[in-house]
Amino acid sequence: MTFTPLNIILLGVIALLGVGFYGLLITRNLIKVVLVLQILIKAVVLALILAGKMSGNLGLGQSSAATVIVADTIVAVVGLALGVQVRRRFGTLDLPKISTLRG
Amino acid sequence: MESIQYAVFLLGAVFCAYRAIVAKRILSATIYLACISALVSAVIYLLGAPQVAVMELSVGAGLVTVLLVYALSVVGDDALDPASVIPKPLAFGVVGLVVVLLGLMVYPAIQTNLEKGSTALANVLWQNRVLDVWIQIALIFSGVMGVLGLLSEQTSSKNKELPQ
Numbered sequence: 461m462t463f464t465p466l467n468i469i470l471l472g473v474i475a476l477l478g479v480g481f482y483g484l485l486i487t488r489n490l491i492k493v494v495l496v497l498q499i500l501i502k503a504v505v506l507a508l509i510l511a512g513k514m515s516g517n518l519g520l521g522q523s524s525a526a527t528v529i530v531a532d533t534i535v536a537v538v539g540l541a542l543g544v545q546v547r548r549r550f551g552t553l554d555l556p557k558i559s560t561l562r563g
Numbered sequence: 564m565e566s567i568q569y570a571v572f573l574l575g576a577v578f579c580a581y582r583a584i585v586a587k588r589i590l591s592a593t594i595y596l597a598c599i600s601a602l603v604s605a606v607i608y609l610l611g612a613p614q615v616a617v618m619e620l621s622v623g624a625g626l627v628t629v630l631l632v633y634a635l636s637v638v639g640d641d642a643l644d645p646a647s648v649i650p651k652p653l654a655f656g657v658v659g660l661v662v663v664l665l666g667l668m669v670y671p672a673i674q675t676n677l678e679k680g681s682t683a684l685a686n687v688l689w690q691n692r693v694l695d696v697w698i699q700i701a702l703i704f705s706g707v708m709g710v711l712g713l714l715s716e717q718t719s720s721k722n723k724e725l726p727q
C-alpha cells in the first residue's frame with residue numbers, strides 16, 4: 461500500500477475515531493465525556509471533507525461539515541450546561557454515581 | 564511533500580487526542596483538544612476547504628475551549644477524572660476490533676484518487692442545502708438556551724430562601 465495523501469488522511473481519521481472510542485469507554489467524568497465527543501466529531505468533520513474531495517463535490521462536503529460543526533458546538537454547550545447543573549444538584553460529575561442517584 | 568505535511572499534522576492530532584484522553588487534569592485535556600482542532604483545521608485547509616477550516620479553528624479551538632474552561636472553573640475541584648469502570652485492556656481490545664472493522668470498510672475507498680473538480684460552498688449551501696441553514700439557525704437558538712443554562716446561578720435555591 462502506497463502512502464498517498466488520501467491513505468494518510470483515512471488512516472488519521474480511523475486513528476482519531478479509535479482514540480475517541482477508547483476515551484468514551486474509559487471516561488467517567490461528565491465534562492470529559494463532552495471533550496471526548498469533540499475529538500470524535502473532529503474526525504467526522506475531516507472524513508466529510510475528505511469524502512467531498514474524493515467524490516469531486518467538495519462544496520457538499522463543506523456544507524455538511526459546517527452543519528456538523530454547528531451541531532457539535534451546540535452539543536458541547538448543552539452537555540456542559542448539563543454537567544454544571546448536575547454538579548450543583550448532585551455534587552459530583554462521576555457518571556456511575558450519578559446513574560445510581562435518585563431525586 | 565504533501566503526504567509528509569498531512570502525516571505530520573495527523574500524527575500530531577492523534578498524539579494530542581491520546582494525551583487528552585489519558586490526562587488526569589481536564590484542563591490539560593482541554594488544551595490538547597484545542598491543539599487537535601488547530602491541527603485538523605490545518606489538514607482541512609490543505610484539502611482545499613478554507614471556509615470550513617476557519618470555522619473549525621474559531622469554533623473548535625476558540626469557543627469550545629473557552630466554554631470548557633468556564634465550565635471547569637464553575638465545577639471547581641471536581642475536575643479530576645476518576646479511574647475507569649471498564650478495564651483498560653478490554654476497552655483497548657474492543658476499540659482495536661472496531662478500528663479493524665472500520666479499516667476493512669474503508670479499504671475500497673483507498674483505491675480511488677482525489678478528484679480535482681469541486682463546486683463553490685456558497686452555491687451548495689444557499690441553493691441545494693437550504694434546509695441545513697434552517698436547521699443551523701434552530702440549533703443556534705438551542706445553543707443560546709444551553710448558554711443560559713450554563714451561566715444561570717442557583718436560582719431555585721435562592722427562590723427557596725426568599726421570605727414568603
